[in-house]
Amino acid sequence: MKIAVLSRNPRLYSTRRLVESARERGHEIRVIDPLRCYMSIAGHNPEIHYKGAQLDAVDAVIPRIGASITFYGTAVLRQFEMMGVFPLNESVAISRSRDKLRSLQLLSRRGIGMPVTGFAHSPDDTQDLLRLVGGHPVVIKLTEGTQGVGVVLAETRKAAESVIDAFRGLNAHFLVQEFIKEAGGADIRCFVIGNKVVASMKRQAKEGEFRSNLHRGGHAELIKITPEERSTAVRAARIMGLNVAGVDILRSNHGPVVMEVNSSPGLEGIERATNKDIAARIIEFMEKNGKAGKTRTRGKG
Numbered sequence: 001m002k003i004a005v006l007s008r009n010p011r012l013y014s015t016r017r018l019v020e021s022a023r024e025r026g027h028e029i030r031v032i033d034p035l036r037c038y039m040s041i042a043g044h045n046p047e048i049h050y051k052g053a054q055l056d057a058v059d060a061v062i063p064r065i066g067a068s069i070t071f072y073g074t075a076v077l078r079q080f081e082m083m084g085v086f087p088l089n090e091s092v093a094i095s096r097s098r099d100k101l102r103s104l105q106l107l108s109r110r111g112i113g114m115p116v117t118g119f120a121h122s123p124d125d126t127q128d129l130l131r132l133v134g135g136h137p138v139v140i141k142l143t144e145g146t147q148g149v150g151v152v153l154a155e156t157r158k159a160a161e162s163v164i165d166a167f168r169g170l171n172a173h174f175l176v177q178e179f180i181k182e183a184g185g186a187d188i189r190c191f192v193i194g195n196k197v198v199a200s201m202k203r204q205a206k207e208g209e210f211r212s213n214l215h216r217g218g219h220a221e222l223i224k225i226t227p228e229e230r231s232t233a234v235r236a237a238r239i240m241g242l243n244v245a246g247v248d249i250l251r252s253n254h255g256p257v258v259m260e261v262n263s264s265p266g267l268e269g270i271e272r273a274t275n276k277d278i279a280a281r282i283i284e285f286m287e288k289n290g291k292a293g294k295t296r297t298r299g300k301g
């Protein structure tokens with residue numbers, strides 16, 4: 001197969017591993033910086049140009065689009081789809097997953113368990129918003145945050161009100177969520193490929209911290225997940241329309257609750273924690289499914 005990886009940086013662990021695995025399995029693979037692609041949209045022959053020349057045709061594309069370039073990155077991916085190229089994850093599904101409120105609404109509509117979550121815009125109704133999610137303690141999150149930045153635990157009503165007021169002052173979008181205390185500072189990353197969880201790890205926050213992010217000092221370890229957690233992760237990925245996803249789950253008193261579904265889950269943490277060759281599993285999935293014209297939406301958006 002001829003494969004393109006859409007990634008800004010060929011030296012990133014995940015990108016390197018995908019390239020390595022594809023070559024080992026006899027494929028031609030090339031890393032393309034989506035920001036260096038430009039496209040003609042008019043006419044019957046959509047084209048992609050790259051660094052001054054038309055890009056050679058490929059059979060499949062692996063998007064590794066960072067959150068900061070979602071808008072342009074998904075437009076480039078959509079162009080590949082319009083040309084009939086098979087995407088590992090489709091552009092619509094990636095856009096969907098990057099919008100936290102939209103994702104949570106979609107998942108709840110289909111009965112996926114999640115922490116009780118509220119979001120609001122007007123600054124006048126803080127007290128009722130807090131009541132809506134069951135009162136303190138609550139977790140308050142900036143929707144644009146990553147790696148645990150902008151995720152705050154407010155243990156009292158006063159603290160919650162202050163944080164909400166501060167976030168409102170920043171004119172930032174945020175959500176307010178039931179605090180799943182019984183998770184004990186741990187969450188579970190389920191790595192889904194196709195209809196299977198191929199690996200899972202538990203991330204445990206460091207002492208005195210509730211955020212399990214590795215960037216916040218958490219550590220990862222192997223974990224055996226329950227059948228219910230397994231099916232929740234697979235269903236969540238499917239509802240989002242993602243072939244490959246990192247589904248983050250908390251163990252709550254009322255069963256597994258999904259925190260979020262990532263469309264470009266990193267390989268480094270999960271490969272190290274589980275000692276599994278996830279990159280190879282992804283390439284294998286491409287071999288089985290990556291036929292030209294097999295995109296679901298063909299870039300219809």
Ligand SMILES: Nc1ncnc2c1ncn2[C@@H]1O[C@H](COP(=O)(O)OP(=O)(O)OP(=O)(O)O)[C@@H](O)[C@H]1O
Nearest residue numbers: 115139145146147148149151177178179180211212
């Ligand atoms: N409702 C909650 N109850 C208990 N712990 C939570 C809750 N929400 C988040 N956490 C903890 O805080 C961590 C960070 O939260 P979250 O994953 O929502 O934000 P983020 O990691 O900054 O965002 P992203 O994953 O998009 O980069 C989680 O991994 C989890 O350990």
Ligand SMILES: [Mg+2]
Nearest residue numbers: 147148213248
């Ligand atoms: Mg997270």
Ligand SMILES: [Mg+2]
Nearest residue numbers: 146260261262
């Ligand atoms: Mg994330």
